[in-house]
Amino acid sequence: xxxxTQIPAALSVPEGENLVLNxxxxxxxxxxxxxxxxxxxxxxxxxxxxxxxxxxxTSGRLNASLDKxxxxxTLYIAASQPGDSATYLCAVSNSGxxxxxxxxxxxxxxxxxx
Amino acid sequence: xxxxxxxxRHLIKEKRETATLKCYxxxxxxxxxxxxxxxxxxxxxxxxxxxxxxxxxxxxxxxxSAQQFSDYHSELNMSSLELGDSALYFxxxxxxxxxxxEQFFGPGTRLTVx
Numbered sequence: 332x333x334x335x336t337q338i339p340a341a342l343s344v345p346e347g348e349n350l351v352l353n354x355x356x357x358x359x360x361x362x363x364x365x366x367x368x369x370x371x372x373x374x375x376x377x378x379x380x381x382x383x384x385x386x387x388x389t390s391g392r393l394n395a396s397l398d399k400x401x402x403x404x405t406l407y408i409a410a411s412q413p414g415d416s417a418t419y420l421c422a423v424s425n426s427g428x429x430x431x432x433x434x435x436x437x438x439x440x441x442x443x444x445x
Numbered sequence: 446x447x448x449x450x451x452x453x454r455h456l457i458k459e460k461r462e463t464a465t466l467k468c469y470x471x472x473x474x475x476x477x478x479x480x481x482x483x484x485x486x487x488x489x490x491x492x493x494x495x496x497x498x499x500x501x502x503x504x505x506x507x508x509x510s511a512q513q514f515s516d517y518h519s520e521l522n523m524s525s526l527e528l529g530d531s532a533l534y535f536x537x538x539x540x541x542x543x544x545x546x547e548q549f550f551g552p553g554t555r556l557t558v559x
Contacts, residue, residue, distance in 0.1 A: 365547065374535060375488070375550040420487065430476045430500035430539070432490025433548060 333358045337421055337436035345444050346413055352406040352439045354421030359402050365433065366395050366406050367420040375420065379406070411443045447472055449538050449551030457557045458526050466521040466554045470538030476500070477519040478537040478548060479511060488535060494519060495541075526558045 334357045344350055354364070363382045367375040379388045379395040381404070387396040394407040408415060418440050422433035450469040458464050470477050476495045480488040481504075490503035494513035505511075508526075513519045523530060533553040539546040 363547075367550075372533075372555075374552040375537075377547055377549055380547040422488075430478065430493040430495040432478055432480070432493055432501055432503050433488075434490070435487040437487045 333361075333423060333425055333434045335421055335423060335434050335436035337419075337439050339439060340437065341440040341442075343442040343444060344411060346411060348411050349407070349409050350411055350441075352408070352419050352421075352441070354404040354406070354436055356402045356404075356423050356434075358425065359399050361399065361423045361425055363424050364395075364397055364404050365422050365424075366393075366404075367422065369418045369420060369438070371418075378419075413443045413445045416441055416443045449536055449549055451534075451536050451551040451554050453554060454552065455555050455557075457559065459559055460526060460528065462526050462558075464523045464526060464556060466523070466534055466536075466556070468519045468521070468536030468538075468551060470517050470519070470536075471549055474538035474540050474549075475517055476539045476541065476546070477513055477517070478539075479505075479519070479521050480535040480537065480550075482533040482535060482553075483529075484532070486532075491521070523556075528558050531556060531558045 338353045366378045381397045392409040397404045418438040420438045422435045452467045478493040479491040482488040491505040493500045497513045511521045535553045537548040537550045539548045
């Protein structure tokens, strides 16, 4: 059974810092990995999708990398802003042949101090 | 851009009652997923449909059922509600049933069982 772990569970940094969130998964036979952002009591916003054949994806100040063989992904946030404060969730899909659900980590709760 | 629509946004029920949650996917998306997120928990996959056929099943209780209709909207039916069913229920949609397709989440339905 796929298990996804996110480290750290919580992080508080001053505005302007660059930071890295970590995600690891136990079964390397994934088809894609998604990073989401969730604000308290709200829905999930997809930030980046990395397919298993890719090494990284970039969107604005966000960069996600994937090392499938070692079961790891990182989300790099450059020049953090208070508006980046949220919970960041990593999720993996284990199938390319069907509409399989995502397996989520428990998230990293990020606070950016003004 | 059009997003996933869920209704109702909030629902309050008594124990042993039934509830029906509705999901309208992004236009042209043919795949729908349902997730349950308990307080302080990560989202747990319940069930998915591709082209109106059940595709994958997660930790969905036998008291719950779901279907996808000809217009691709989906409904999650929950019977004999228990206090533990109180949670945020998310619907997500994607284009195509393959696991490498990005899932987009709706705002969720907050179900409270009293």
